[in-house]
Amino acid sequence: MTARRVRVALGARAYDVRVGAGALAGLPAWLRGGSRRAFVVSDEALVAARGKVRRALTQAGWRVDELPVCAGERLKDMGSVYPLYGRLLELGADRHSVLFALGGGTVGDAAGFVASTYMRGIRWVSLPTTLLAQLDSGVGGKTGINHEVGKNLIGSFHQPSLVVCDTDLLATLDDRDVVSGLGEAIKIGLVYDPRFCAYLVRHLAGFLARDARVLNRAIVASVAWKARAVARDEHDRSGEREALNFGHTFGHALEAETRYRGHRHGEAVIWGMRFALALSQVRGVLASREGARLDELLASLPVPPLPRSGSKLLSHVKRDKKARDGRVRFVLLKRPGRVLLDDGVTAGDLEAAWTLLQERTDG
Numbered sequence: 001m002t003a004r005r006v007r008v009a010l011g012a013r014a015y016d017v018r019v020g021a022g023a024l025a026g027l028p029a030w031l032r033g034g035s036r037r038a039f040v041v042s043d044e045a046l047v048a049a050r051g052k053v054r055r056a057l058t059q060a061g062w063r064v065d066e067l068p069v070c071a072g073e074r075l076k077d078m079g080s081v082y083p084l085y086g087r088l089l090e091l092g093a094d095r096h097s098v099l100f101a102l103g104g105g106t107v108g109d110a111a112g113f114v115a116s117t118y119m120r121g122i123r124w125v126s127l128p129t130t131l132l133a134q135l136d137s138g139v140g141g142k143t144g145i146n147h148e149v150g151k152n153l154i155g156s157f158h159q160p161s162l163v164v165c166d167t168d169l170l171a172t173l174d175d176r177d178v179v180s181g182l183g184e185a186i187k188i189g190l191v192y193d194p195r196f197c198a199y200l201v202r203h204l205a206g207f208l209a210r211d212a213r214v215l216n217r218a219i220v221a222s223v224a225w226k227a228r229a230v231a232r233d234e235h236d237r238s239g240e241r242e243a244l245n246f247g248h249t250f251g252h253a254l255e256a257e258t259r260y261r262g263h264r265h266g267e268a269v270i271w272g273m274r275f276a277l278a279l280s281q282v283r284g285v286l287a288s289r290e291g292a293r294l295d296e297l298l299a300s301l302p303v304p305p306l307p308r309s310g311s312k313l314l315s316h317v318k319r320d321k322k323a324r325d326g327r328v329r330f331v332l333l334k335r336p337g338r339v340l341l342d343d344g345v346t347a348g349d350l351e352a353a354w355t356l357l358q359e360r361t362d363g
């Protein structure tokens with residue numbers, strides 16, 4: 001087993017991300033020092049992966065307790081995470097215990113949040129199992145749960161001490177979760193790296209067919225960009241990390257509007273990016289030919305349709321957590337690799353972008 005290493009350079013809180021086929025087997029070797037008491041919060045559907053983690057840790061002398069959970073947005077809820085604190089107390093987890101989050105982005109976000117608040121914060125290790133989580137959400141220490149008003153409104157920054165992306169796990173993913181991961185990968189390309197974006201476009205078919213080389217390369221490139229943004233702007237203050245919200249204002253609104261049942265997160269982000277491209281054109285920062293070209297690329301991906309009525313979606317957008325002084329801050333695209341943050345978007349701009357997006361989907 002060879003695993004690529006990407007470092008998240010955060011001084012005293014720096015950590016490694018390991019990416020490779022069979023990487024879970026290396027887990028104990030990368031976890032030196034500290035307590036060997038493990039609590040594995042895992043997606044209950046991932047029986048085989050849970051076995052791999054348990055065996056790897058117990059063989060290295062760890063004592064392991066498992067806390068299976070039901071994945072999905074319903075897990076990112078106060079009512080669902082609250083019992084986890086009780087289980088940890090019952091099982092004797094203390095301040096030195098290590099929590100492992102084995103699952104997709106929902107398990108990572110929720111378990112990371114529990115780790116960040118249990119006894120004022122304990123160590124945690126991120127073991128992402130979906131493509132989306134391996135190339136995006138598993139890295140960077142944003143943890144949290146949803147509120148009925150909107151997504152990710154309750155949370156914290158709490159960096160893991162290690163991330164292990166075992167690409168063997170991706171074989172069992174649903175096709176829709178592959179598209180969903182592709183959505184976040186394209187986002188990273190559009191925001192930071194036109195060459196990576198072009199690579200994804202060239203290898204779209206290979207990506208969707210889960211060609212191991214393409215997926216591996218996409219994960220390593222995405223993680224490297226994310227690691228860089230996190231190292232420079234850990235707490236989302238300078239705008240560098242905020243750029244990763246490209247497509248997310250509308251995407252989150254779509255997820256909330258369809259009660260997290262209509263679209264996978266990355267699918268909603270694909271729609272969100274199409275909306276953000278339209279808005280970038282409306283705001284005059286993106287040339288219309290380039291906007292149309294990029295929209296065509298996103299439109300070629302198999303994603304469930306939008307609800308017909310835009311009015312509720314747009315009111316969700318306006319309520320988004322990025323709203324400041326009644327205005328919503330948007331990440332707009334100038335061209336691949338160049339984004340800007342725009343505080344000046346008006347209700348009229350949103351309507352115009354919606355109209356343009358509808359023309360594109362009808363045409």
Ligand SMILES: NC(=O)c1ccc[n+]([C@@H]2O[C@H](COP(=O)([O-])OP(=O)(O)OC[C@H]3O[C@@H](n4cnc5c(N)ncnc54)[C@H](O)[C@@H]3O)[C@@H](O)[C@H]2O)c1
Pocket residue numbers: 043045046071072073076103104105106107109129130131132133136137138139140141142143152169170171172173174177180264265266
């Ligand atoms: N913290 C961050 O920085 C960040 C970034 C992006 C997204 N997110 C969050 O991530 C979440 C979406 O993550 P997700 O798409 O991984 O969702 P998810 O955790 O719901 O996983 C999607 C589906 O895949 C299944 N699954 C997981 N691993 C599998 C495997 N190896 N084989 C087969 N099936 C498997 C799950 O059971 C689930 O049904 C959203 O809540 C989003 O807000 C967070």
Ligand SMILES: [Zn+2]
Pocket residue numbers: 184248265269
């Ligand atoms: Zn996302």
